[in-house]
Amino acid sequence: MIPENKSDLVRDLHRVWHPCSQHKDYETTPPLLVERAKGIYLFDRQGNRYMDVIASWWVNLFGHNHPRLNSALTQQLKKMAHVMFAGITHQPAIDLADSLVRLSPVGLDKVFFSDNGSTAVEVALKMSLQYWQEKGENQKIRYAYLKGGYHGETLGALSVCGLDIFRKKFEKVLADHLPVQGPDCFRCPYGLQRETCNAECFEPMEKALSDNSDTLAGVIIEPLVQGAAGMKMYPPVYLIKLQSACESLGIHMIFDEIAVAFGRTGSLFVCGEHDLRPTFLCLSKGITSGYLPLAATLTSDEIYSAFYGKHQKLFIHSHSYSANPLACAVANETLSLLTENQFLNTLQPKIAALKECGKQFDGLNGEFRQIGMISAFELVKKNKECFSSEKRVGYHIFLEGLKRGLFMRPLGDVVYFIPPLIITEAEIATMLNTAHECMNAVLNH
Amino acid sequence: MIPENKSDLVRDLHRVWHPCSQHKDYETTPPLLVERAKGIYLFDRQGNRYMDVIASWWVNLFGHNHPRLNSALTQQLKKMAHVMFAGITHQPAIDLADSLVRLSPVGLDKVFFSDNGSTAVEVALKMSLQYWQEKGENQKIRYAYLKGGYHGETLGALSVCGLDIFRKKFEKVLADHLPVQGPDCFRCPYGLQRETCNAECFEPMEKALSDNSDTLAGVIIEPLVQGAAGMKMYPPVYLIKLQSACESLGIHMIFDEIAVAFGRTGSLFVCGEHDLRPTFLCLSKGITSGYLPLAATLTSDEIYSAFYGKHQKLFIHSHSYSANPLACAVANETLSLLTENQFLNTLQPKIAALKECGKQFDGLNGEFRQIGMISAFELVKKNKECFSSEKRVGYHIFLEGLKRGLFMRPLGDVVYFIPPLIITEAEIATMLNTAHECMNAVLNH
Numbered sequence: 025m026i027p028e029n030k031s032d033l034v035r036d037l038h039r040v041w042h043p044c045s046q047h048k049d050y051e052t053t054p055p056l057l058v059e060r061a062k063g064i065y066l067f068d069r070q071g072n073r074y075m076d077v078i079a080s081w082w083v084n085l086f087g088h089n090h091p092r093l094n095s096a097l098t099q100q101l102k103k104m105a106h107v108m109f110a111g112i113t114h115q116p117a118i119d120l121a122d123s124l125v126r127l128s129p130v131g132l133d134k135v136f137f138s139d140n141g142s143t144a145v146e147v148a149l150k151m152s153l154q155y156w157q158e159k160g161e162n163q164k165i166r167y168a169y170l171k172g173g174y175h176g177e178t179l180g181a182l183s184v185c186g187l188d189i190f191r192k193k194f195e196k197v198l199a200d201h202l203p204v205q206g207p208d209c210f211r212c213p214y215g216l217q218r219e220t221c222n223a224e225c226f227e228p229m230e231k232a233l234s235d236n237s238d239t240l241a242g243v244i245i246e247p248l249v250q251g252a253a254g255m256k257m258y259p260p261v262y263l264i265k266l267q268s269a270c271e272s273l274g275i276h277m278i279f280d281e282i283a284v285a286f287g288r289t290g291s292l293f294v295c296g297e298h299d300l301r302p303t304f305l306c307l308s309k310g311i312t313s314g315y316l317p318l319a320a321t322l323t324s325d326e327i328y329s330a331f332y333g334k335h336q337k338l339f340i341h342s343h344s345y346s347a348n349p350l351a352c353a354v355a356n357e358t359l360s361l362l363t364e365n366q367f368l369n370t371l372q373p374k375i376a377a378l379k380e381c382g383k384q385f386d387g388l389n390g391e392f393r394q395i396g397m398i399s400a401f402e403l404v405k406k407n408k409e410c411f412s413s414e415k416r417v418g419y420h421i422f423l424e425g426l427k428r429g430l431f432m433r434p435l436g437d438v439v440y441f442i443p444p445l446i447i448t449e450a451e452i453a454t455m456l457n458t459a460h461e462c463m464n465a466v467l468n469h
Numbered sequence: 470m471i472p473e474n475k476s477d478l479v480r481d482l483h484r485v486w487h488p489c490s491q492h493k494d495y496e497t498t499p500p501l502l503v504e505r506a507k508g509i510y511l512f513d514r515q516g517n518r519y520m521d522v523i524a525s526w527w528v529n530l531f532g533h534n535h536p537r538l539n540s541a542l543t544q545q546l547k548k549m550a551h552v553m554f555a556g557i558t559h560q561p562a563i564d565l566a567d568s569l570v571r572l573s574p575v576g577l578d579k580v581f582f583s584d585n586g587s588t589a590v591e592v593a594l595k596m597s598l599q600y601w602q603e604k605g606e607n608q609k610i611r612y613a614y615l616k617g618g619y620h621g622e623t624l625g626a627l628s629v630c631g632l633d634i635f636r637k638k639f640e641k642v643l644a645d646h647l648p649v650q651g652p653d654c655f656r657c658p659y660g661l662q663r664e665t666c667n668a669e670c671f672e673p674m675e676k677a678l679s680d681n682s683d684t685l686a687g688v689i690i691e692p693l694v695q696g697a698a699g700m701k702m703y704p705p706v707y708l709i710k711l712q713s714a715c716e717s718l719g720i721h722m723i724f725d726e727i728a729v730a731f732g733r734t735g736s737l738f739v740c741g742e743h744d745l746r747p748t749f750l751c752l753s754k755g756i757t758s759g760y761l762p763l764a765a766t767l768t769s770d771e772i773y774s775a776f777y778g779k780h781q782k783l784f785i786h787s788h789s790y791s792a793n794p795l796a797c798a799v800a801n802e803t804l805s806l807l808t809e810n811q812f813l814n815t816l817q818p819k820i821a822a823l824k825e826c827g828k829q830f831d832g833l834n835g836e837f838r839q840i841g842m843i844s845a846f847e848l849v850k851k852n853k854e855c856f857s858s859e860k861r862v863g864y865h866i867f868l869e870g871l872k873r874g875l876f877m878r879p880l881g882d883v884v885y886f887i888p889p890l891i892i893t894e895a896e897i898a899t900m901l902n903t904a905h906e907c908m909n910a911v912l913n914h
Binding site for chain 2: 032033035036038039040041042043044045046047048049054055056057058059060061066076078080081082084088089093094097098101102103104105106107108109110111112113114115117118121122125133134135136137139140141142143146149150153154157165176177178179180181182183189190193194196197198199308309314315316317323328331332333334335337338339340341342343344345346348350351413416422431433
């Protein structure tokens with residue numbers, strides 16, 4: 025197709041509806057027209073570079089344009105780009121499933137592929153629901169979820185989202201599940217510290233689960249970091265208590281590690297690091313190191329066996345591009361990079377650098393928080409009060425970042441950093457120093 | 470990662486949960502281990518070849534391993550594999566959006582990207598719902614859909630699915646929408662022929678829409694071919710009546726052309742061919758000619774403008790890999806191939822060959838039906854009665870196909886053919902002759 029004789033940004037304005045964007049904002053600050061990318065940097069056509077400090081929506085692990093990932097993709101391309109995955113299988117998917125099972129905790133035995141985080145969650149919800157029906161427990165049809173939880177935006181995933189901004193306008197078509205007050209460490213109602221508490225805030229969840237165990241199929245949670253809620257972080261003891269409750273009450277535990285797996289917290293999987301055994305583990309984002317859409321839902325042989333046997337018991341769910349060989353090939357190379365040469369150990373000095381550089385935010389009102397390679401600063405007024413949303417403090421910090429070569433995208437007034445894992449200690453310092461400058465520029469305005 | 474020292478098929482059996490598969494079947498007939506693919510053929514490791522007569526779940530248009538599509542992908546890979554699509558844009562997405570708008574009917578002005586057919590539908594449902602709320606019409610929250618309709622399997626898409634096999638086990642978490650009896654030309658209750666009727670069967674839809682127009686946000690439909698229902702085909706006059714009713718009653722018309730667009734029916738879009746103006750057009754599958762997951766939801770400037778202005782009005786829906794540049798680059802080359810050198814005209818002799826070769830099925834009980842490059846034979850007992858599902862006639866035909874180098878995947882007892890568009894007339898004859906042999910082998914057993 026020959027493009028229209030108009031500039032690309034004009035054509036963008038006329039034709040493209042961008043996700044999660046108020047297009048009126050693009051009248052004054054058009055979207056950044058990115059031409060190429062390399063390592064942790066994005067480049068526009070004028071050659072200006074921007075540090076991709078949120079790893080292109082938390083997906084990129086090893087930087088853009090990585091020679092080994094590029095090579096894995098082109099090698100697979102020579103064989104085939106894609107083939108359907110019912111009645112057919114292929115080595116890239118088999119290798120990937122095998123690796124995921126071996127790297128994840130004992131008890132996650134089977135891998136079901138789909139295309140994105142939302143579908144990984146939909147698959148877990150549907151498998152759990154059907155499992156209980158195959159077992160004759162037809163009343164188990166609800167899911168508990170955290171206020172503040174986010175698991176994707178297809179309507180099934182949205183029905184277990186605890187954030188009004190995502191769900192409110194679609195409330196009338198969402199299934200009725202069970203929202204539960206979760207941890208809120210920055211504003212802990214018990215007056216405790218996340219480093220030393222015993223997850224006293226588990227109380228409402230304990231009550232919700234025991235009061236509703238007969239109708240609850242499962243509970244879904246983002247382990248350790250509630251991403252879309254503003255990188256809210258809470259301690260693993262909450263998850264240990266959750267596991268204990270779920271096991272004793274017969275409730276499936278669905279871990280949504282879409283944002284946190286594959287090195288973000290310093291380990292491959294949060295569940296593995298803390299010896300937890302979820303019934304379902306949802307993965308996506310970093311699985312291809314930010315190259316291609318792919319997702320996986322892992323579960324146990326116990327769940328799988330409930331679907332085995334009579335023709336009618338099968339799990340009917342499919343996407344045309346399930347287990348896309350190109351994406352699987354890149355994912356296999358990503359797992360190689362993550363597990364070779366003690367790669368995860370090389371993150372330790374970077375994690376320490378984030379902590380050290382984060383201290384400069386002490387002079388501002390708010391909280392700098394960090395788990396592994398994920399960090400955030402929640403900017404507030406005195407007494408932890410939020411700025412008026414009309415002020416759009418976070419949006420103005422984003423604009424200041426653009427001027428200084430940082431591509432950030434604050435969640436409300438939470439400025440967060442999820443850089444590619446290959447970021448250097450020097451780049452970490454630049455990233456946090458520049459972000460600090462941006463905050464000061466906005467606050468002093 | 471070093472693979473385990475076990476054969477690939479054993480590892481597949483132990484680790485992989487395939488979509489829409491009763492795994493017990495794989496005990497006797499393991500999934501076909503495909504190593505590479507070229508043109509319309511899949512090859513296993515022994516070098517056996519299988520004709521991909523359903524184009525890998527209806528996605529492949531120009532054959533596997535196409536030099537120009539491969540080249541488009543590798544050229545884009547040199548620049549960047551991916552970058553996020555909020556606050557950022559890139560030429561592959563701009564070109565694709567621009568081309569889709571220019572090639573589709575007037576009135577489809579904006580393109581929203583997602584990853585698969587299900588999400589394209591979820592986006593349309595959510596946009597429609599929010600549109601009515603932004604306009605103050607808060608009671609418009611339901612969707613009419615056809616019994617027999619299929620629009621994907623995430624829970625929102627599933628809530629407008631009219632096929633029990635997909636929805637029954639998940640019924641309790643599906644929103645309550647409005648199922649309507651649709652066309653059933655093979656068993657027409659009015660005793661008419663689809664070639665000459667006036668869509669008398671539109672009556673129940675007309676009544677459903679007019680009785681519920683105050684609460685209906687929209688109606689969703691697969692134009693001309695209800696794919697998952699068994700390639701049920703109906704005439705365009707039904708759609709013309711639907712458009713007239715929707716326009717007069719103020720109901721959005723959502724066209725799910727995921728399976729039928731991009732040449733399958735002989736034209737680029739069904740809506741364009743029949744001068745129809747849907748409010749939303751959902752596209753996926755063939756958009757990348759079977760290379761990579763990608764989807765698009767097109768809509769009007771009128772819909773878009775209801776989300777324009779105040780910060781809170783924006784459409785909040787995103788997937789990490791929205792508008793993946795690699796997938797967009799392949800899609801752009803796909804559109805070039807579709808529109809160059811009068812490609813669609815070259816389909817006409819193939820469509821005629823399908824019709825001619827389809828005559829051989831006249832000797833069997835059932836209906837051979839065809840629209841453009843999509844054809845199917847519905848195998849029945851006398852009096853159009855279905856075989857018992859216990860007999861699994863379709864599954865046995867699939868097994869016979871494997872022996873003869875055809876990869877089919879009948880829907881129940883409907884054996885269908887959606888080959889890559891590059892199939893030759895000679896290959897069409899082989900495909901239908903071999904399928905006929907398979908049917909006879911099963912029926913005579």
